[in-house]
Every structure is written in C-alpha cells, then in structure tokens.
Amino acid sequence: MIEARGLTKRFGDVVAVDGLSFDVRPGRVTGFLGPNGSGKSTTMRMIMGLDLADAGTVTVGGRRYHDLAWPLREVGGLLEAKAIHPGRTARAHLRGLARANAIPRRRVDEVIELVGLTAVAGKRAGKFSLGMSQRLGIAAALLGDPPVLLFDEPVNGLDPEGIRWVRTLCKHLAGEGRTVFISSHLMAEMSLTADHLVVIGKGRLIAEMPVQEFVARSSRQSVTVRARTPEELAGALRGAGAEVLAQPDGSMAVTGASAVDIGELAATMGIALHELTPVASLEDAFMELTDTAVEFRGAAS
Amino acid sequence: MTAAAVPAARRGGATGGRAGLADAVGSEWIKFWSVRSTGWTLAVTLVAMLGIGALATATGRDFVEDPTRRSLIGFFLAQLTLGVLGVLCMSAEYGTGSIRSTLAAMPRRPVVLAAKILVLGAVVLVVSEVLSFAAFFMGQALLSGTGRNNAALGDAGVARAVVGTGIYLAVLALLALGLATVLRHTAGAIAAYAGVVLVLPIIVSALPASLDDAITRYLPANIGITVVTTTTTEGHLLGGAPMFNPWAGLALLGAYTVAVLLLGCWALVRRDA
Numbered sequence: 001m002i003e004a005r006g007l008t009k010r011f012g013d014v015v016a017v018d019g020l021s022f023d024v025r026p027g028r029v030t031g032f033l034g035p036n037g038s039g040k041s042t043t044m045r046m047i048m049g050l051d052l053a054d055a056g057t058v059t060v061g062g063r064r065y066h067d068l069a070w071p072l073r074e075v076g077g078l079l080e081a082k083a084i085h086p087g088r089t090a091r092a093h094l095r096g097l098a099r100a101n102a103i104p105r106r107r108v109d110e111v112i113e114l115v116g117l118t119a120v121a122g123k124r125a126g127k128f129s130l131g132m133s134q135r136l137g138i139a140a141a142l143l144g145d146p147p148v149l150l151f152d153e154p155v156n157g158l159d160p161e162g163i164r165w166v167r168t169l170c171k172h173l174a175g176e177g178r179t180v181f182i183s184s185h186l187m188a189e190m191s192l193t194a195d196h197l198v199v200i201g202k203g204r205l206i207a208e209m210p211v212q213e214f215v216a217r218s219s220r221q222s223v224t225v226r227a228r229t230p231e232e233l234a235g236a237l238r239g240a241g242a243e244v245l246a247q248p249d250g251s252m253a254v255t256g257a258s259a260v261d262i263g264e265l266a267a268t269m270g271i272a273l274h275e276l277t278p279v280a281s282l283e284d285a286f287m288e289l290t291d292t293a294v295e296f297r298g299a300a301s
Numbered sequence: 302m303t304a305a306a307v308p309a310a311r312r313g314g315a316t317g318g319r320a321g322l323a324d325a326v327g328s329e330w331i332k333f334w335s336v337r338s339t340g341w342t343l344a345v346t347l348v349a350m351l352g353i354g355a356l357a358t359a360t361g362r363d364f365v366e367d368p369t370r371r372s373l374i375g376f377f378l379a380q381l382t383l384g385v386l387g388v389l390c391m392s393a394e395y396g397t398g399s400i401r402s403t404l405a406a407m408p409r410r411p412v413v414l415a416a417k418i419l420v421l422g423a424v425v426l427v428v429s430e431v432l433s434f435a436a437f438f439m440g441q442a443l444l445s446g447t448g449r450n451n452a453a454l455g456d457a458g459v460a461r462a463v464v465g466t467g468i469y470l471a472v473l474a475l476l477a478l479g480l481a482t483v484l485r486h487t488a489g490a491i492a493a494y495a496g497v498v499l500v501l502p503i504i505v506s507a508l509p510a511s512l513d514d515a516i517t518r519y520l521p522a523n524i525g526i527t528v529v530t531t532t533t534t535e536g537h538l539l540g541g542a543p544m545f546n547p548w549a550g551l552a553l554l555g556a557y558t559v560a561v562l563l564l565g566c567w568a569l570v571r572r573d574a
Contacts, residue, residue: 045401045573045574048401048405048408049404049405049408050401050404050405050573050574051573051574052571052573065408066408066409068408069318069319069320070319070320071320071405071406071407071408072405072406075405077405079401082397082398083398083399083400083401083402083405084397084398084399084402085332085336085393085394085397085399086397087336087337087338088332088335088336088399089335092331092332092335093335093399093402095331095335096328096329096331096332096335097328097402097406099324099327099328099330099331100320100324100325100327100328100403100406100407101320101324101406102320102324140402
C-alpha cells in the first residue's frame with residue numbers, strides 16, 4: 001500500500017509534481033500513466049526517498065521510505081534512469097545490495113535465474129544491452145522479495161518477448177498479493193497490464209480508477225466495421241445519427257453507435273458484416289482527459 | 302489484503318532490527334573491491350611508492366642528507382593516486398547513477414557516508430602503511446648497499462616519519478572522498494583535490510615572503526613534507542618558513558578533512574540523489 005498525500009516537487013520555477021494524492025493498493029497492478037515529463041519519475045523517486053518532497057508526504061505501508069527497517073525487503077524499485085555501476089558485474093551489484101539489507105546470498109543467484117541472466121551474471125553491467133540492464137534492474141527490485149514493487153517504465157528497451165515477460169511477471173506478483181505500481185507513457189501496454197490506473201498530467205492527478213472504467217468514460221469509443229457493401233451501411237448509420245469515418249484500409253470507424261446497434265442494423269438491412277470490433281482505446285480516453293486538463297488550466301489562468 | 306499476503310518466511314534473511322552501519326559497511330566493502338578502478342589506483346600507488354623510492358635511493362651520488370625522506374619520496378605521486386581512489390569512491394556513484402541503488406538500500410544517507418569513510422579509510426591506511434614501511438626498508442637497503450648514508454627505524458624521527466606518511470596518505474584519501482561528496486563530479490572533484498594538494502603550494506610560494514611564511518604551513522602538501530622529513534621536529538623546514546610539527550600538522554589536516562566531510566554529509570542529506 002502506497003499513500004501519497006499532497007505530494008509536491010518544484011525544480012526552480014517548474015512545478016514537476018503538484019499536490020498529488022493517490023493510493024496504490026495491494027493485490028493488483030496499478031498503472032501510473034502520464035505523458036513524458038508529467039512527473040511520473042519524480043513521483044517514483046519521491047516514494048523511494050531519492051528526491052525530497054517540497055510539500056506533502058508519501059508512505060509505503062504507512063511509513064516513509066526513510067524509516068523502513070529493511071528497505072529492499074519492503075520496497076523493490078526499478079528506476080527509469082540507470083542505477084548500476086557499469087564496471088561491476090551483475091552478480092557483484094546484486095551481492096552489494098543484498099549485503100546492505102542482510103538478504104541471504106543465495107537469493108542473488110535466485111533472482112539472476114528468475115530474470116534469465118544466469119549466463120551473463122559474471123559480466124560487467126556496462127556491456128549489457130538495454131533489455132539486459134532492465135532485467136538486472138528488475139532482479140535488484142525482486143532481491144528482497146518485497147511486498148511492494150515500483151517499476152518505472154519497465155518495458156523500455158525490451159523486445160516483444162521481454163515485454164510479455166514483464167507483463168506476466170507484474171500480474172503474477174500482484175496475484176501473490178503484492179502492491180505493484182508501474183509507470184508508463186505507453187497506453188496500449190497499460191491497458192494490457194494494469195487493473196487500476198493513476199493518471200497524471202503536468203504533475204496533477206487527472207484520474208484514479210479501474211482501467212475498464214477509464215476506457216468506458218471515453219466519449220471517443222469507436223467500433224471498427226467491415227461490410228460487404230460499406231457505403232450502404234455507412235449511409236444507414238449516418239441516418240441513425242452515428243458518425244462514420246472511412247479508414248484507409250477499407251474499414252470504417254463508427255462512433256455514436258454500439259456494436260450491438262450496428263450489428264442489428266446490418267442484419268435488418270441484409271448486409272453481411274466482415275468485422276465488428278469495439279475499440280476500447282485507452283489512448284483516446286487518455287488524450288481526451290489530458291486535453292481537458294490542459295484546456296481547463298489554460299482557461300483558468 | 303496487505304503485505305501479509307506474501308508469506309514472511311519466503312523473504313528470508315534477518316528478522317527484526319533494521320539495516321545499520323554494519324550492513325552498509327559490508328555492502329561498501331563488496332562495492333569497493335568489485336570495480337576495476339580500485340585495483341588500478343592501488344597498483345599505481347604501489348608502483349609510485351616502491352618504484353620512485355627505489356629510483357631515488359638506488360641511484361644518486363654523494364651524501365644523502367635525509368635518507369628516510371628520500372626513500373619515502375614516492376608519497377608525492379601516491380597522494381595523487383589515493384586521492385583519485387577517494388574521489389571515485391563517491392563520484393562514480395553519481396557518474397553511473399548507482400547512488401540511487403545505494404540510497405534505496407540505505408536511505409539514511411549519513412550512514413552511507415560513514416560506511417564509505419570506514420571502508421576507504423581502513424583500506425588506504427593499511428595499504429599506505431605497508432607501502433611506507435616497504436619503501437623505507439627497501440630504500441635503506443639500497444642506500445647501505447652502495448655504502449651511502451642511511452637510516453634505521455630507531456633513529457630520531459624515523460619511525461614517526463614512516464608511520465606518519467601512511468597516516469598522511471590515508472587522511473588525504475578521506476579528504477578526497479569529502480570533496481567528491483560535496484562536488485559529486487569526478488573531474489571537478491579531482492581538479493579540486495589536485496588544486497589543493499599540488500597547485501596551492503605553487504601559488505602560495507609565488508606570494509611575497511611575508512605572506513608565504515604566514516600561509517604555507519597550513520597547506521596539506523607542506524604538512525606532508527614535514528611528515529616525511531625526519532628533521533622537522535623543531536617546526537622548521539628547509540631553513541625557510543615556520544612549519545607545524547608533524548603531529549600537529551596531521552591533526553590540522555584531519556580537522557580540514559572532518560570539516561569537508563561534514564559539509565559533504567550536509568550536502569548529501571539536503572540534495573536530491
């Protein structure tokens with residue numbers, strides 16, 4: 001359980017995080033969503049006590065990070081920026097961290113195995129690809145087997161197989177009852193991985209809700225339709241008040257009508273449908289919300 | 302629904318208590334020896350102390366006025382290499398970003414600095430004492446082998462000079478650590494360190510004699526020269542400006558180092574990592 005209350009961080013005149021309050025609960029994957037520069041990394045760093053908040057508090061399990069008895073056994077963090085000396089081997093890096101929190105040395109080899117770095121554990125981290133570095137960072141986060149995990153942009157630099165691995169890992173960790181908080185600017189990835197969302201823009205909270213609800217709230221939900229006679233169906237849909245956009249690939253993006261409505265209409269007209277796909281776009285919902293937030297601020301100032 | 306959902310038994314390790322200085326020292330010890338720069342700087346220090354000491358004592362002519370100092374003269378390069386080691390001990394953490402991992406494991410930042418002081422200080426003290434004695438004995442053997450004036454450990458001021466040189470080098474390495482904690486950048490900290498140790502004496506010696514006489518004994522490098530010289534017990538050196546006696550000089554150098562480390566500690570706690 002992570003609780004942020006009125007968290008604020010300024011860098012000179014720039015307010016990077018602005019009175020942010022949210023809860024991250026155990027047992028589910030909570031996505032931390034926001035455009036680049038919206039304050040996600042700064043917030044993550046404040047949770048881990050690396051950046052000092054100008055105002056507000058953030059606690060993990062009811063305590064400030066600074067006051068945790070064995071920090072690595074209570075919170076596992078993967079930060080976006082590199083946090084590894086390139087001259088040190090993966091194993092030495094993890095052994096140093098393990099020793100700092102009295103974590104048994106066998107656990108080092110366990111997490112190396114878990115992230116699939118056994119073959120390169122004795123190699124210097126500076127030789128690692130971005131994907132291998134991310135895996136090492138995740139190994140460090142898992143080292144203390146902590147009940148709370150913070151992953152800042154964990155899929156950055158990973159190949160599709162690696163992305164799937166992180167997604168499965170996050171769901172698995174949450175399934176064990178842990179608190180899993182992952183940041184990303186990739187909406188599509190979040191819609192696949194997260195159960196719950198904390199959405200921020202310009203350092204402010206925009207939304208805190210289940211992913212499904214967030215998507216459902218979007219007025220821009222559309223349905224992708226392919227039909228044998230698209231013009232005929234498009235005309236009927238427009239007649240019924242829907243908006244139809246012809247796509248370059250020959251499909252139509254329909255808004256203002258549900259998949260059920262469209263299917264029924266096509267059936268009554270005897271038009272064969274080749275595709276009928278509701279597009280629940282997290283990206284659209286996100287863009288809509290952040291646009292509103294930006295407009296609102298613009299009007300207010 | 303809370304952390305208790307993860308079986309505590311699976312987490313392993315010590316229970317109760319909290320991560321403290323002993324854990325941080327253990328971690329820093331592993332980190333210290335697992336980067337190549339440690340081996341390199343110590344190897345170059347060894348070459349400096351023994352190689353330069355051998356050169357200075359094996360060759361040369363005539364009467365040697367202070368055979369102890371001549372055998373220890375490699376300290377001049379060693380203070381630079383050990384300074385680099387001290388700087389890297391902290392600045393590499395910032396240069397590579399590993400400071401974030403370090404502080405995630407030990408968020409009480411003064412404990413991290415204390416652990417680095419203990420590990421660096423202990424290693425450098427042992428290494429520089431060993432090298433100081435080795436350079437002394439090797440140098441005296443080389444001098445006596447050619448029938449020139451040489452010293453024994455029991456002679457006046459000799460043991461003090463040999464032991465003092467090791468202490469001087471260890472304190473300087475900690476001064477370098479302190480500068481790096483304040484400045485955080487490798488290049489900046491090495492420049493500042495070299496400026497204080499190597500450049501400052503040159504600048505001061507270029508000042509008018511009255512100013513030079515007033516300031517020069519406060520400079521770390523000049524304290525070092527009084528330490529390696531056996532004949533500075535009266536507080537004068539080279540017949541020139543007044544100097545502190547070697548122990549007082551070392552105490553002053555220690556005070557500088559404590560001041561810089563405290564400033565570094567303050568900066569470490571205050572600034573974002």
